[in-house]
Amino acid sequence: MRIQIITVGKIKEKFLREGIADYEKRLRPYVNLQILELAEERRHPSASVSAEKDAMEKEGERILGAISQGSFIIALTIKGTSWSSVELAEFFRQRELAGKNHITFVIGGDLGLSQAVLSQSDMRLSLSNMTFTHPMARLLLLEQVYRACRINSGEPYHK
Numbered sequence: 001m002r003i004q005i006i007t008v009g010k011i012k013e014k015f016l017r018e019g020i021a022d023y024e025k026r027l028r029p030y031v032n033l034q035i036l037e038l039a040e041e042r043r044h045p046s047a048s049v050s051a052e053k054d055a056m057e058k059e060g061e062r063i064l065g066a067i068s069q070g071s072f073i074i075a076l077t078i079k080g081t082s083w084s085s086v087e088l089a090e091f092f093r094q095r096e097l098a099g100k101n102h103i104t105f106v107i108g109g110d111l112g113l114s115q116a117v118l119s120q121s122d123m124r125l126s127l128s129n130m131t132f133t134h135p136m137a138r139l140l141l142l143e144q145v146y147r148a149c150r151i152n153s154g155e156p157y158h159k
Contacts, residue, residue, distance in 0.1 A: 001092060002032045002102040003145060006066050008059050008109030009040045011135045023142035030149035035138075038062045040109045052111055060114025063106055071104040073121045075113055076137055080124030088144055089151035107137050 011017045020035075027033050039062075041055035067073060072095065083091070095101050105125075106117060118124065127140050150157045 001030070001096055002071075003027075003034070004068055004071060004102070004104040005033070005035045005107065005138065005141065006038065006063055006104060007035065007107040007134065007138055008038050008063070009134060010037055011138070013135060016135045016139055019139045020142060023139070023146050026146050027142065027149065030153070031145070036066055038066065056108075056111040056114045057116065059109055059111070060117045063108075063113070063117050064120060067104050067106075067120075068102060071102045072100060072123070073104050073106065074123045074125050075106045075118055075121035076108075076127060076141065077113060077118070077124050078126050078129065078131060080126035082126050082128075085144060085147045085157070086151060089148035092148050093152050105141055107134055107141070109134060 011020060024033060024035070038059065041058045043051055043055045047055070092103075095103065106113065106121065108114075108117070127137060127144070132140065147157050
């Protein structure tokens, strides 16, 4: 399985970088993983609503330009569908059985995802009804992908 994660912004916190690196290492036996960090659009801290919208749209254009052709696109958003770990594992299994095993997860920056990205997505997924920072969402997503891979391999995981 090929999994691409496209994110906006760099991870500043050392503990998150270390956790992400750990899950990247754990995932190597299971998936071909690519994480692509795109730069956040620069804006003034007191930018207007329209300036923020413009920034989000520019980020969205870069995101759409980075998505691999033929990939199943999953946008992470709080307004998305919620899945259990077992349901995510089953989704991966079904994609692999169908020979459609390239999946792109998209995590926006602090402004979220543009309407263009949401419209191009095949699915919207929510990690929780709670709000997380975008760097934390990356760590949580990697943990869930790892858990789904373990489930599909018949290996133990915590329920």
